[in-house]
Amino acid sequence: MSHLVIDNVSKSFGELPVLRGCSLSVEKGSVLTLLGPSGCGKTTLLRTIAGFITPDAGRIVVQGNDISDMPPNRREVGYVFQNYALFPHLTIAANVAYGLKVRRTSRAEVARRVEDALRLVDLSTFADRYPAQLSGGQQQRVAIARSLVLEPSVLLLDEPFNALDARLRLTMQIELRKLIQRVGITSIFVTHDQMEAMTLSDTVAVMHKGVVEQFGSPLDIYDRPRTAYVANFIGRANVIPGEVANGHFDDPARIATQAPAGPAVLVVRPENVTVEPATAGDAAPGWPGTVTFTTALGPTVEYEIDCGWPEPLRAIAPRSPGRPQAGPGDRVVARIADPAAAVVLRRQDGAHVH
Amino acid sequence: MRLASGVVWADRIGMAALAIVTGFSILLLVAPSLIVLAVSIEPRGYISFPPSGFSLRWYEAVFANRQLTDSVLVSLRVAFSVMLVCLALGVPAAFASVRGAFAGKGALNAFLLSPQMMPGMVIGIASLFFGAYFAFRASDAMLILSLSVFCLPFVIRIAMARLAGLDPRLDEASANLGAGKLETFARVTVPQLAPALLAAGAFTFIEAFDNVTVALFTSDVRARPLPVELYYLVQFDSSPVIAAISSLEIGLSFLAMLLIARTVGLDRLGR
Numbered sequence: 001m002s003h004l005v006i007d008n009v010s011k012s013f014g015e016l017p018v019l020r021g022c023s024l025s026v027e028k029g030s031v032l033t034l035l036g037p038s039g040c041g042k043t044t045l046l047r048t049i050a051g052f053i054t055p056d057a058g059r060i061v062v063q064g065n066d067i068s069d070m071p072p073n074r075r076e077v078g079y080v081f082q083n084y085a086l087f088p089h090l091t092i093a094a095n096v097a098y099g100l101k102v103r104r105t106s107r108a109e110v111a112r113r114v115e116d117a118l119r120l121v122d123l124s125t126f127a128d129r130y131p132a133q134l135s136g137g138q139q140q141r142v143a144i145a146r147s148l149v150l151e152p153s154v155l156l157l158d159e160p161f162n163a164l165d166a167r168l169r170l171t172m173q174i175e176l177r178k179l180i181q182r183v184g185i186t187s188i189f190v191t192h193d194q195m196e197a198m199t200l201s202d203t204v205a206v207m208h209k210g211v212v213e214q215f216g217s218p219l220d221i222y223d224r225p226r227t228a229y230v231a232n233f234i235g236r237a238n239v240i241p242g243e244v245a246n247g248h249f250d251d252p253a254r255i256a257t258q259a260p261a262g263p264a265v266l267v268v269r270p271e272n273v274t275v276e277p278a279t280a281g282d283a284a285p286g287w288p289g290t291v292t293f294t295t296a297l298g299p300t301v302e303y304e305i306d307c308g309w310p311e312p313l314r315a316i317a318p319r320s321p322g323r324p325q326a327g328p329g330d331r332v333v334a335r336i337a338d339p340a341a342a343v344v345l346r347r348q349d350g351a352h353v354h
Numbered sequence: 355m356r357l358a359s360g361v362v363w364a365d366r367i368g369m370a371a372l373a374i375v376t377g378f379s380i381l382l383l384v385a386p387s388l389i390v391l392a393v394s395i396e397p398r399g400y401i402s403f404p405p406s407g408f409s410l411r412w413y414e415a416v417f418a419n420r421q422l423t424d425s426v427l428v429s430l431r432v433a434f435s436v437m438l439v440c441l442a443l444g445v446p447a448a449f450a451s452v453r454g455a456f457a458g459k460g461a462l463n464a465f466l467l468s469p470q471m472m473p474g475m476v477i478g479i480a481s482l483f484f485g486a487y488f489a490f491r492a493s494d495a496m497l498i499l500s501l502s503v504f505c506l507p508f509v510i511r512i513a514m515a516r517l518a519g520l521d522p523r524l525d526e527a528s529a530n531l532g533a534g535k536l537e538t539f540a541r542v543t544v545p546q547l548a549p550a551l552l553a554a555g556a557f558t559f560i561e562a563f564d565n566v567t568v569a570l571f572t573s574d575v576r577a578r579p580l581p582v583e584l585y586y587l588v589q590f591d592s593s594p595v596i597a598a599i600s601s602l603e604i605g606l607s608f609l610a611m612l613l614i615a616r617t618v619g620l621d622r623l624g625r
C-alpha cells in the first residue's frame with residue numbers, strides 16, 4: 001500500500017478546470033517530482049494535498065486514511081512554500097519552534113528539537129537572526145527545518161530552488177536529497193526543470209493541462225514515453241509522423257510495434273540518430289536530407305537536418321578531433337542506430353506532433 | 355568647461371530655491387505653535403505678541419478653572435472610548451474588506467469609508483436629528499457614537515493598507531504548521547498589524563480629542579468636551595488662558611509622538 005495516494009482529484013476555479021482527474025501514488029520514504037509547464041496545475045495539486053484547496057472530486061489518502069476533508073492544520077503534511085513564507089517578525093529559532101509551540105511542547109523539548117533541526121540544515125549560528133537578514137538559500141533551509149522539525153509524514157516542496165543561482169541550486173539539490181534520505185520522509189517536489197526532476201527523484205509525474213500524463217521512474221519515462229508531449233518534455237525528441245501497418249512502422253526501417261494500424265508517430269531521441277554522408281548505392285534504409293545547422297559542443301556535435309518535414313530532424317553524435325563532420329549544405333543520410341530504443345505511438349487527434 | 359560650470363550653477367540655484375521653499379514650509383507649519391507658546395507666557399490679561407514678560411499665571415488659571423479641567427476629563431474619556439470602539443469595529447471590517455470574498459464587497463467597502471467624504475458638521479447634525487428622532491439626549495454616549503462614525507474610516511483605511519501588505523501565505527504557513535485560525539491571528543497577524551493598530555489608535559484618539567465640528571452638535575451641555583468648551587470660551591474671554599491650554603495640548607501631542615518614535619518608530623506608523 002502506497003504511503004500517499006492521490007485518487008482522481010479534480011478542481012476547477014470558476015469555469016476553468018485546473019485539475020482534471022489527477023491520480024498518483026508515492027511509496028513511503030521516496031521522492032516524487034511533479035514536472036510540467038507553467039500553469040499546468042502543479043501548485044494547485046500540491047495545495048490540495050496540503051489542504052489549502054478543497055478538491056471538487058477525488059480523494060487524498062495518507063497511510064490508508066482519507067484526509068480530503070481534514071482542515072490543513074490537522075494534516076501532518078509539511079509544505080515548503082515557493083517564496084518560503086517565513087514569519088518576518090520571528091527569529092530563525094522562533095520560526096522553527098513555531099509548530100512545536102502550537103503543539104504545546106515543553107520548553108526544554110522545543111529548545112532541544114529546534115537546535116537539532118538547525119544543526120541538520122547547518123544554520124545553528126543563525127538562530128537569533130531574522131529572516132530578512134538571511135540569503136535566499138539560507139531562508140529556504142529555514143523553511144525546510146521549520147517543516148522537518150515536526151516530523152511530518154509527507155513533505156511538499158513547491159519549486160524550492162527557484163530563487164537560487166545555478167551553482168547553489170545544484171549543491172542544494174544534492175544536500176536536500178541526502179537530507180530527505182536520512183530522515184526518510186515521503187516527499188513531493190514541484191519543478192519545471194527536467195534536470196532537477198532527474199537528479200532528485202525516485203519517481204516523476206509529468207503533468208499536462210491538469211492531468212498526469214505519465215508516471216514512473218525518470219529513466220523509464222525517458223526511454224518509454226507514453227505520449228509525444230512527454231517525450232518532448234523529458235529530454236529532447238524527434239517526433240516523426242507516419243503510418244503503422246501490419247505491426248510495423250515503415251519509415252525508414254521496418255520497426256516492429258504493438259501499436260494498432262493507423263496514423264502514428266515515431267519518437268526517436270537525437271542520440272539515437274546517426275548521420276552519414278549520402279553515397280550512391282547505399283542499401284541500408286535511412287532519411288535523406290540536408291544539414292542546415294551544426295553545433296559542436298566538445299564531446300558531441302549536434303546536427304539539424306532538413307528531411308522535408310515541418311521540423312528539422314535533430315541528431316547528436318560523438319565528436320572526435322580526427323573525424324570529419326558534416327557541415328551546413330551537406331547531403332546526408334540519417335538512420336536510427338537502435339530501432340529497439342525508438343518508440344512508436346498512436347497519433348491522437350489533436351495530439352501535439354512536430 | 356563652460357557647459358559644466360553652467361550645470362553646476364543651475365544646480366546651485368535649484369538647491370537654493372529648494373532650501374527657501376522648504377524653510378518657508380517649515381515656518382508655516384511650526385510658527386503658529388510657537389506663537390501660541392509665546393502668547394501663553396504673557397503676564398498681561400490680553401493676547402499680545404511678542405510677550406511683554408514671563409509668567410505662568412495662565413497655566414495656573416487653567417488648572418483653577420473647574421469647568422476647563424472637567425472638560426478635559428470628558429474629552430479624555432470620550433477620546434479613549436472612541437478609540438476602543440473604532441478599533442473593535444474597524445479591524446474586523448478591514449479584515450472582511452481585504453481578505454473576504456463575498457457579493458457586494460465593493461459596495462460595503464464604499465459604505466464603510468463614506469463618512470470620510472462627509473463634512474464633520476453633516477455627521478454632527480445628522481446624529482443630532484437621529485438622536486432627537488429616537489428621543490436620545492445629547493450625552494457622552496451620543497458623542498462617542500457620532501465621533502466613532504466620523505473616525506471609523508481612518509481605522510479601516512490604516513488597517514486595510516497594512517492587511518493588504520501582509521502575505522496571505524503566512525497564514526497558510528501557520529495553518530500548515532498546525533495552528534488554528536484564532537492562534538494564527540494571535541501569533542502571526544496581530545504582531546504584524548501592531549504598528550498599524552497603534553497608529554490607527556493614536557490618530558483616532560487625537561481626532562476624537564480634538565474634534566469640534568461633530569462634537570458641537572452632539573455633546574451634552576453640562577459635560578462639554580474640551581474643544582467645544584474652548585469654542586465657547588473664546589467668544590467671551592480673550593485672555594491668554596486659551597493659549598496656555600493650547601500649549602498644554604501641544605506639549606501632550608509632542609510627548610505622545612516622542613513615545614511612539616521611541617517605541618515603534620514614526621516611520622513604521624504609516625505602514
Ligand SMILES: Nc1ncnc2c1ncn2[C@@H]1O[C@H](COP(=O)(O)OP(=O)(O)OP(=O)(O)O)[C@@H](O)[C@H]1O
Binds near residue numbers: 041042
Ligand atoms: N486561486 C485561483 N483562482 C483562479 N485561478 C487559479 C487560482 N490558482 C491557480 N489558478 C489557475 O490555475 C492554473 C494552474 O495554476 P498553478 O499555480 O497550479 O500552476 P503551476 O503548474 O504551479 O504553474 P507554475 O509552474 O507557473 O507555478 C493557472 O491557469 C492559474 O491561473
Ligand SMILES: [Mg+2]
Binds near residue numbers: 044158
Ligand atoms: Mg506553481
